Amino acid sequence: xxxxxxxRDRFGPVLSSLADxxxxxxxxxxxxxxxxxxxxxVNCAMPLGKQLGLPPREVAERLIAAVDLADxxxxxxxxxxxxxxxxxxxxxxxxxxxxxxxDARLGIETSxxxxxxxxxxxxPNVAKPMHVGHIRSTVIGDCLARVLRxxxxxxxxxxxxxxxGTQFGMIIYGYKHFVDADAYQQxxxxxxxxxxxRVNRLCEFHAGNARFPExxxxxxxxxxxxxxxxxxxxEADAKQKKKVEKSLRKLQSQLTQVKKDRDAxxxxxxxxxxxxxxxxxxxxxxxxxxxxxxxxVRLHAGDEHSLALWNEFLPxxxxxxxxxxxxxxxxxxxxxxxxxxxxQLANVVKQFLTSGLARESEGAICVxxxxxxxxxxxxxxxxxxxxxxxxxxxxxYRMETWNPDAMLYVVDHRQSExxxxxxxxxRKWIHEDVxxxxxxxxxxxxRDGRPYRTRSGDTVGLENLLDEAVAKAHTVVADNDQRKPxxxxxxxxxxxxxxxxxxxxxxxxxxxxxxTSDYEFDTDKMLALEGNTATYLQYSYAxxxxxxxxxxxDARREAQTSRVFExxxxxxxxxxxxxxxxxxxxxxxxxxxxPNQLTDYLFKLAxxxxxxxxxxxxLKAERDALRESRLALSDLTSRTMKQGLSLxxxxxxxxx
RNA sequence: GCCCCGGUAGCUCAGUCGGAUAGAGCGACGGUUUCCUAAACCGUAGGUCGGAGGUUCGAAUCCUCUCCGGGGUACCA
Numbered sequence: 001x002x003x004x005x006x007x008r009d010r011f012g013p014v015l016s017s018l019a020d021x022x023x024x025x026x027x028x029x030x031x032x033x034x035x036x037x038x039x040x041x042v043n044c045a046m047p048l049g050k051q052l053g054l055p056p057r058e059v060a061e062r063l064i065a066a067v068d069l070a071d072x073x074x075x076x077x078x079x080x081x082x083x084x085x086x087x088x089x090x091x092x093x094x095x096x097x098x099x100x101x102x103d104a105r106l107g108i109e110t111s112x113x114x115x116x117x118x119x120x121x122x123x124p125n126v127a128k129p130m131h132v133g134h135i136r137s138t139v140i141g142d143c144l145a146r147v148l149r150x151x152x153x154x155x156x157x158x159x160x161x162x163x164x165g166t167q168f169g170m171i172i173y174g175y176k177h178f179v180d181a182d183a184y185q186q187x188x189x190x191x192x193x194x195x196x197x198r199v200n201r202l203c204e205f206h207a208g209n210a211r212f213p214e215x216x217x218x219x220x221x222x223x224x225x226x227x228x229x230x231x232x233x234x235e236a237d238a239k240q241k242k243k244v245e246k247s248l249r250k251l252q253s254q255l256t257q258v259k260k261d262r263d264a265x266x267x268x269x270x271x272x273x274x275x276x277x278x279x280x281x282x283x284x285x286x287x288x289x290x291x292x293x294x295x296x297v298r299l300h301a302g303d304e305h306s307l308a309l310w311n312e313f314l315p316x317x318x319x320x321x322x323x324x325x326x327x328x329x330x331x332x333x334x335x336x337x338x339x340x341x342x343x344q345l346a347n348v349v350k351q352f353l354t355s356g357l358a359r360e361s362e363g364a365i366c367v368x369x370x371x372x373x374x375x376x377x378x379x380x381x382x383x384x385x386x387x388x389x390x391x392x393x394x395x396x397y398r399m400e401t402w403n404p405d406a407m408l409y410v411v412d413h414r415q416s417e418x419x420x421x422x423x424x425x426x427r428k429w430i431h432e433d434v435x436x437x438x439x440x441x442x443x444x445x446x447r448d449g450r451p452y453r454t455r456s457g458d459t460v461g462l463e464n465l466l467d468e469a470v471a472k473a474h475t476v477v478a479d480n481d482q483r484k485p486x487x488x489x490x491x492x493x494x495x496x497x498x499x500x501x502x503x504x505x506x507x508x509x510x511x512x513x514x515x516t517s518d519y520e521f522d523t524d525k526m527l528a529l530e531g532n533t534a535t536y537l538q539y540s541y542a543x544x545x546x547x548x549x550x551x552x553x554d555a556r557r558e559a560q561t562s563r564v565f566e567x568x569x570x571x572x573x574x575x576x577x578x579x580x581x582x583x584x585x586x587x588x589x590x591x592x593x594x595p596n597q598l599t600d601y602l603f604k605l606a607x608x609x610x611x612x613x614x615x616x617x618x619l620k621a622e623r624d625a626l627r628e629s630r631l632a633l634s635d636l637t638s639r640t641m642k643q644g645l646s647l648x649x650x651x652x653x654x655x656x
Numbered sequence: 657g658c659c660c661c662g663g664u665a666g667c668u669c670a671g672u673c674g675g676a677u678a679g680a681g682c683g684a685c686g687g688u689u690u691c692c693u694a695a696a697c698c699g700u701a702g703g704u705c706g707g708a709g710g711u712u713c714g715a716a717u718c719c720u721c722u723c724c725g726g727g728g729u730a731c732c733a
Binding site: 024027028030031033034037041043046049050056079080081082083123125162165166167338361362363364365366371372373374375376377378379380381382384386387413414415416417418420440442443449476477480484501512513514516517518519520522525528529530531532533535536538539540542543544546547548549550551588591592596597600603604607610611613614615617618619620634655656 | 658659660661662667668669670671672673674675676677678679680681682691692693695696697698712713714725726727728729730731732733
């Protein structure tokens with residue numbers, strides 16, 4: 001049991017004799033924010049005092065008198081209005097830490113309640129190369145899967161691939177009209193990707209062209225409104241003026257926005273129209289948008305030729321994506337894409353209709369739900385199904401196959417409305433006791449605060465980014481090694497280190513932000529390889545390994561049989577306490593599915609280790625017992641670091 | 657129009673269902689290396705937590721109003 005739970009257990013009976021609702025009070029026992037307030041603090045005397053009509057400090061006195069903590073803590077201190085500060089006894093800390101030394105799991109127990117959890121993550125569109133936008137879902141989902149598994153839960157990681165949508169209509173259309181047979185022969189995936197991009201571009205060009213006049217009209221209309229309001233503003237009296245000014249401001253901001261949109265559209269259109277080759281193609285394929293949809297419909301209807309092409313393309317596309325997963329050490333238990341469910345969709349709609357959950361409206365089959373104005377559409381008026389339909393079928397399949405306790409969807413937070421509707425509709429439909437959770441996350445932004453793109457407006461390929469990270473890491477690794485009196489690594493090892501460091505940097509940058517906020521993707525900062533980065537953590541690991549290289553493996557084995565830690569130096573004690581909190585932290589990660597709890601923990605651990613490393617010589621400790629204790633702390637630190645990083649999906653190296 | 661999310665140090669971000677003097681990294685400035693990896697460590701400067709009210713022992717956190725930014729909003733995913 002972790003320390004926090006243990007403390008809560010001790011306070012539980014005492015509190016239940018004083019109040020009816022103990023669990024919110026127990027929540028108020030937490031790690032102290034500042035060492036001067038002890039290791040843990042109990043904050044419930046204040047609200048309890050209010051409840052009982054007693055001075056909080058008196059309540060605190062009573063709590064201390066009643067609770068049995070003699071074996072765990074020094075004498076509790078009451079501070080301020082009624083805070084109870086707890087400081088763990090050194091020998092208790094030591095006795096809690098020791099079992100981790102001889103345990104591969106570092107003494108972390110598995111959860112008493114074993115849950116079955118489906119995690120839906122990554123889920124890219126297989127027709128396009130993966131880009132930076134895919135990284136968050138992939139990395140966050142992978143981390144959650146690892147943490148859940150480590151704590152003993154059964155996880156089904158499902159990559160819900162987009163392998164059946166319009167994108168395949170585009171590829172098929174592209175293949176029929178634009179394929180370069182030689183290029184396809186040589187590198188099919190690259191050629192398919194080119195085809196996708198070309199068709200997509202032409203579709204967007206025609207759609208944009210159709211929209212352009214309306215954009216201009218909208219702009220004129222707004223301009224007119226602004227002019228009118230300005231006029232009114234001039235004539236208005238003081239009272240009216242404020243109101244008019246406000247609406248004028250609003251109109252003006254709308255105007256700039258629309259202007260920006262229009263200009264963006266114009267330059268996008270110009271890219272095609274000024275390119276003789278592309279503009280000729282655009283001319284030759286005026287109805288490409290509709291044609292692509294027709295290709296998609298043909299595929300979905302089971303047209304033999306379309307299916308044959310799809311069957312030819314799909315493995316190639318998946319192989320391409322697989323390469324990136326291998327590189328990032330990402331693995332799934334199943335990869336049932338959208339295509340896996342397509343035969344079940346008609347039945348899903350039928351069930352919704354017969355059960356009265358859905359009805360026809362404006363030609364579409366809709367599920368109307370109380371909390372939303374717009375319905376969830378499960379079949380379009382042209383008869384096609386939507387991702388809502390697939391998602392419903394997926395939920396049913398997962399319930400029937402694994403009967404999970406929870407289903408997590410690691411998906412962009414912009415889709416929160418979709419999931420709100422989906423979960424509500426699914427609950428009405430399947431009546432099963434399952435927890436649905438949309439684990440949303442923010443957008444990856446560029447340095448300009450806009451979604452991360454290249455200068456020409458394209459999304460940035462993930463693979464290039466990884467290459468860049470590894471290349472930069474390699475430079476740093478080589479420079480550093482070169483600077484040593486005697487360089488240690490050959491080229492192969494440098495390359496290996498660069499891969500671990502480079503990939504780690506990218507994953508860590510993502511995981512260390514609170515997942516709900518947008519974050520700025522800055523390769524320079526991420527690859528600065530200092531400060532709060534994966535590199536700093538990997539470095540602290542390598543430093544410990546260096547101690548053991550010098551001390552010899554026997555020293556490590558010996559240290560792992562230690563029973564007593566000496567924690568007289570503040571740096572030793574702080575490190576010991578942090579080591580003991582690993583288990584708490586992992587539980588904490590799962591409360592709101594927030595990997596940054598774990599990165600924060602590891603960063604703090606690395607910082608505390610650095611301080612320890614500075615102030616507490618290990619190999620040259622003045623006494624044998626102290627040396628052994630410090631070796632034991634070092635061993636725990638390195639294995640906690642390695643385990644923690646591994647739960648983030650990040651590797652370590654023995655030296656760097 | 658309606659709904660959701662955000663605004664914290666020069667920059668990028670943490671901040672636990674309200675808790676003590678609001679933290680970290682980067683950047684700036686100053687210091688530390690005959691000593692286990694200086695990819696490190698120590699110190700200094702830097703804040704009306706967007707604004708105004710309210711709730712209470714106590715608010716960055718909860719409520720109301722408001723300003724600014726982003727996103728979503730009937731047949732794309």
